[in-house]
Amino acid sequence: MTESLTIALSKGRILDDTLPLLAAAGIEPLDDPRKSRKLIFDTNQPNIKLVIIRAADVPTFVEFGAADLGVAGKDVLMEHDGDLFELLDLGIARCRLMVAEPADIAANDDPANWSRLRIATKYVKIARRFFAAKGIQTEIIKLYGSMELAPLVGLADRIVDLVDTGNTLRANNLVEIEHIADISSWLVGNTASMKLKHELMQSTIAAVATALEATNE
Ligand code: ATP
Numbered sequence: 684m685t686e687s688l689t690i691a692l693s694k695g696r697i698l699d700d701t702l703p704l705l706a707a708a709g710i711e712p713l714d715d716p717r718k719s720r721k722l723i724f725d726t727n728q729p730n731i732k733l734v735i736i737r738a739a740d741v742p743t744f745v746e747f748g749a750a751d752l753g754v755a756g757k758d759v760l761m762e763h764d765g766d767l768f769e770l771l772d773l774g775i776a777r778c779r780l781m782v783a784e785p786a787d788i789a790a791n792d793d794p795a796n797w798s799r800l801r802i803a804t805k806y807v808k809i810a811r812r813f814f815a816a817k818g819i820q821t822e823i824i825k826l827y828g829s830m831e832l833a834p835l836v837g838l839a840d841r842i843v844d845l846v847d848t849g850n851t852l853r854a855n856n857l858v859e860i861e862h863i864a865d866i867s868s869w870l871v872g873n874t875a876s877m878k879l880k881h882e883l884m885q886s887t888i889a890a891v892a893t894a895l896e897a898t899n900e
């Protein structure tokens with residue numbers, strides 16, 4: 684039987700950087716995923732399909748084998764914390780995962796004195812793990828976006844969120860106070876596919892790795 688692969692891509696900001704990388708690796712969707720409402724895309728490679736899904740769903744599709752490969756942010760992978768292979772750091776969508784707080788609190792704040800915090804974040808598991816490792820008790824409030832608003836309206840005293848330029852924090856009088864992780868997007872793989880579709884998985888991963896090297900030269 685001919686092997687075939689499904690690659691899960693995050694819609695949103697990662698897609699704009701992922702599609703050129705896949706194209707350089709010789710994989711191009713036949714329709715433009717940024718313009719189409721389709722969810723499954725045939726490519727110029729008859730045995731490779733793309734599915735375009737919410738960023739946070741990519742690890743689930745890959746872990747359960749609905750996709751053989753996927754591209755997801757390290758933040759999403761850390762939060763998912765599942766059984767899949769992290770194959771290649773693609774170096775795209777770079778940012779950092781930080782604890783942030785209002786600038787006026789930061790002026791007299793020392794993280795070494797934290798004992799109990801109320802944190803708003805969409806990264807509930809990461810935040811729980813990070814503060815538990817420091818022996819800090821937390822009440823975590825799950826949000827789905829615009830975390831920066833939480834301290835401004837008294838919903839939480841700190842946030843855990845992504846920071847890139849720092850513009851969103853600055854615009855809301857917040858500052859970075861603790862670094863949790865550096866973030867970029869990774870190519871990830873289903874563990875069973877790595878064995879059962881060894882040849883096609885390896886050749887596809889190698890093509891992406893070569894394309895990545897070429898873009899970094
Ligand atoms: P959804 O739109 O499905 O709710 P999302 O808002 O997390 O998900 P994006 O904003 O497209 O989706 O972010 C996808 C990924 O891009 C994140 O998981 C992270 O790895 C990275 N990312 C998010 N914000 C930034 C940023 N400001 N700069 C660089 N990379 C970022």
Ligand code: PRP
Pocket residue numbers: 827828829830831844845846847848849850851852
């Ligand atoms: C992300 C992140 C921050 C912002 C950081 O939000 O959650 O809010 O980018 O980037 P900056 O440091 O360059 O300002 P996004 O734009 O994805 O919106 P969302 O939080 O609503 O998903």
